Amino acid sequence: MERKELTSGVYLISKFDKNDFSFLENFTKIAVIFDENSKKYCYPVIKDFIPENHIQIKIESGEENKNLETCKSIWDILTNNSFDRKSIVLNLGGGVIGDMGGFCAATYKRGIAFVQIPTTLLSQVDASVGGKLGIDFNGFKNHIGVFQLPERVLVHPRFIKTLVKEELRSGYAEVIKHFLIADKAKWEALRQKPINNQDFDSLIPENILIKDQVVTSDPKEKGLRKILNFGHTIGHAIETHFLFQKSKKLLHGEAIAIGMICETYLSQKILGLSESDLDEVTEYVLNTYGKVEISSVDLDYIIPHMQQDKKNEGNRLNFSLLESNGKALFDQEISEEMAKESINFYNSL
Amino acid sequence: MERKELTSGVYLISKFDKNDFSFLENFTKIAVIFDENSKKYCYPVIKDFIPENHIQIKIESGEENKNLETCKSIWDILTNNSFDRKSIVLNLGGGVIGDMGGFCAATYKRGIAFVQIPTTLLSQVDASVGGKLGIDFNGFKNHIGVFQLPERVLVHPRFIKTLVKEELRSGYAEVIKHFLIADKAKWEALRQKPINNQDFDSLIPENILIKDQVVTSDPKEKGLRKILNFGHTIGHAIETHFLFQKSKKLLHGEAIAIGMICETYLSQKILGLSESDLDEVTEYVLNTYGKVEISSVDLDYIIPHMQQDKKNEGNRLNFSLLESNGKALFDQEISEEMAKESINFYNSL
Numbered sequence: 001m002e003r004k005e006l007t008s009g010v011y012l013i014s015k016f017d018k019n020d021f022s023f024l025e026n027f028t029k030i031a032v033i034f035d036e037n038s039k040k041y042c043y044p045v046i047k048d049f050i051p052e053n054h055i056q057i058k059i060e061s062g063e064e065n066k067n068l069e070t071c072k073s074i075w076d077i078l079t080n081n082s083f084d085r086k087s088i089v090l091n092l093g094g095g096v097i098g099d100m101g102g103f104c105a106a107t108y109k110r111g112i113a114f115v116q117i118p119t120t121l122l123s124q125v126d127a128s129v130g131g132k133l134g135i136d137f138n139g140f141k142n143h144i145g146v147f148q149l150p151e152r153v154l155v156h157p158r159f160i161k162t163l164v165k166e167e168l169r170s171g172y173a174e175v176i177k178h179f180l181i182a183d184k185a186k187w188e189a190l191r192q193k194p195i196n197n198q199d200f201d202s203l204i205p206e207n208i209l210i211k212d213q214v215v216t217s218d219p220k221e222k223g224l225r226k227i228l229n230f231g232h233t234i235g236h237a238i239e240t241h242f243l244f245q246k247s248k249k250l251l252h253g254e255a256i257a258i259g260m261i262c263e264t265y266l267s268q269k270i271l272g273l274s275e276s277d278l279d280e281v282t283e284y285v286l287n288t289y290g291k292v293e294i295s296s297v298d299l300d301y302i303i304p305h306m307q308q309d310k311k312n313e314g315n316r317l318n319f320s321l322l323e324s325n326g327k328a329l330f331d332q333e334i335s336e337e338m339a340k341e342s343i344n345f346y347n348s349l
Numbered sequence: 350m351e352r353k354e355l356t357s358g359v360y361l362i363s364k365f366d367k368n369d370f371s372f373l374e375n376f377t378k379i380a381v382i383f384d385e386n387s388k389k390y391c392y393p394v395i396k397d398f399i400p401e402n403h404i405q406i407k408i409e410s411g412e413e414n415k416n417l418e419t420c421k422s423i424w425d426i427l428t429n430n431s432f433d434r435k436s437i438v439l440n441l442g443g444g445v446i447g448d449m450g451g452f453c454a455a456t457y458k459r460g461i462a463f464v465q466i467p468t469t470l471l472s473q474v475d476a477s478v479g480g481k482l483g484i485d486f487n488g489f490k491n492h493i494g495v496f497q498l499p500e501r502v503l504v505h506p507r508f509i510k511t512l513v514k515e516e517l518r519s520g521y522a523e524v525i526k527h528f529l530i531a532d533k534a535k536w537e538a539l540r541q542k543p544i545n546n547q548d549f550d551s552l553i554p555e556n557i558l559i560k561d562q563v564v565t566s567d568p569k570e571k572g573l574r575k576i577l578n579f580g581h582t583i584g585h586a587i588e589t590h591f592l593f594q595k596s597k598k599l600l601h602g603e604a605i606a607i608g609m610i611c612e613t614y615l616s617q618k619i620l621g622l623s624e625s626d627l628d629e630v631t632e633y634v635l636n637t638y639g640k641v642e643i644s645s646v647d648l649d650y651i652i653p654h655m656q657q658d659k660k661n662e663g664n665r666l667n668f669s670l671l672e673s674n675g676k677a678l679f680d681q682e683i684s685e686e687m688a689k690e691s692i693n694f695y696n697s698l
Binding site: 109133142220 | 377417421424425428433434455456457458459460481482483486487489491492493494495496569656659661662
């Protein structure tokens with residue numbers, strides 16, 4: 001079987017054919033959004049199965065383009081091509097394309113349909129599920145956005161074969177995270193093998209199902225869904241800090257990897273996570289990602305970024321932490337001092 | 350009784366007191382958005398009942414400011430004041446403030462709460478109900494936006510006493526429209542009296558209830574809700590055309606008034622509306638709004654604007670038309686030629 005519905009509207013597709021796109025008949029106009037990479041490696045794989053009269057919207061790759069300016073250019077093209085409310089947008093690419101293309105669709109004429117076709121490991125196991133859409137604003141990640149579910153999600157694991165090593169590693173951080181917060185057995189299995197020996201054809205659907213289960217139980221992130229932010233409070237702040245630094249570029253997952261080590265350290269301090277659990281995480285993550293130097297100057301910028309984390313309420317820094325490897329708790333209050341200490345712990349490794 | 354819940358979350362308030370704002374206790378931060386008019390005439394009426402530490406966001410009045418640039422300045426202020434997901438925005442003003450302030454709240458950190466406190470007749474009977482939010486884009490009205498319901502709506506009919514005559518007349522077009530599409534008896538009563546003799550203390554809640562009933566039955570405008578667009582397909586196109594014309598400015602309702610005459614003419618042509626019904630509408634609307642000259646040059650700009658109307662699908666122009674005064678039908682297909690003819694009919698009056 002070449003197509004399987006993993007969960008409502010999310011399809012795992014081992015080989016595309018025209019049936020995968022027959023639902024497009026119900027729409028008046030179709031746009032495909034891609035960047036130079038997904039245009040080159042992924043668009044040829046699906047092009048012939050999409051109605052011929054679709055329009056192409058090419059944007060430049062990179063998180064630095066996930067902003068209002070690019071949205072304006074997308075809205076412009078939709079407007080100039082007379083896209084109406086019954087039209088649809090296919091987002092073919094990684095998280096930037098999915099988040100921003102989805103946001104543009106969800107706000108164009110108060111919302112038109114869109115399809116996520118994630119092409120990176122990161123977007124396949126993370127961004128494609130859960131309906132979080134948005135763009136960066138003033139240097140803050142996903143600061144402007146909405147929750148809106150796509151018409152459907154088409155996941156084709158083979159797309160990740162086109163990724164460079166760094167991109168694969170970036171997505172892999174979310175795989176590690178999913179197992180650490182929700183599945184002890186799978187974490188135990190994962191850490192036995194380095195990234196290059198993993199079977200992604202099974203890891204991808206496993207991860208989608210974990211994320212889907214969490215998200216379905218709490219779509220608007222009022223409670224449980226926050227556990228998905230493990231590693232992200234510090235990770236996002238680090239990512240944001242380095243986003244506009246010319247000298248050092250960190251991919252999302254590379255920043256989250258650092259965040260996971262820091263927040264596992266905090267888990268030990270606050271929730272009494274065992275020393276051996278901390279060691280397991282530290283060792284596996286460092287083996288996979290190596291070490292990044294975070295100077296005390298960096299630190300002074302990183303801490304204030306945490307204040308803008310969307311999980312916070314009032315002056316509290318809210319973290320999701322591990323009770324044990326395989327189980328997370330949300331709404332754990334952490335002081336700035338402790339957050340700083342955890343980054344110093346990472347530095348000391 | 351000074352406060353009455355008209356329908357879910359929509360309160361009619363004859364005199365504000367601190368109980369009307371006690372729900373704000375549940376929020377971490379509060380912003381009030383107003384323009385120079387609502388700051389002067391309306392803010393003093395509620396100021397003392399809102400927790401003292403609220404911040405003020407002042408924007409310039411006028412439809413020409415309902416754009417992304419103003420949104421950016423609002424998002425900036427929320428960000429710089431560390432507004433978190435549990436904070437709330439109070440939109441104190443007319444349609445521009447409600448639509449844009451609501452849109453900014455609904456997209457800030459993927460959505461924070463907001464309250465609509467409409468201060469014009471137009472926003473009290475129209476914009477405050479139904480969850481339509483948005484901004485203009487490239488000259489197209491409400492082109493970018495979302496559907497999202499406010500935390501609550503506080504309607505204080507006395508605010509409209511501060512309106513200049515033109516603003517009152519602008520809102521009055523929606524009153525005429527509501528009765529024409531949904532309540533024959535109220536339309537009959539309305540047309541017996543000129544605008545200056547109407548009792549707005551009862552007209553306002555009556556209109557909110559008509560709109561609420563339509564909207565509740567079809568929140569996302571898949572069907573019945575489209576009847577609220579009577580007068581708006583042509584009216585919006587006229588409004589859009591004159592929006593950036595320095596010579597002639599038309600308020601929303603003034604444009605809708607023209608649109609209603611044109612679309613009542615189309616109703617006669619297409620749905621066999623009676624001659625006497627057409628005469629009733631034409632006479633009352635012209636008596637209230639007078640006549641605007643629409644040149645053949647204007648016409649060439651107005652027709653293409655209709656193509657961008659959000660009700661259209663594919664190449665069809667979809668109208669909502671009157672079967673009789675008091676009952677509307679949606680999804681009525683009209684040719685460009687017919688639309689043009691209806692504007693010529695208006696011109697010939």
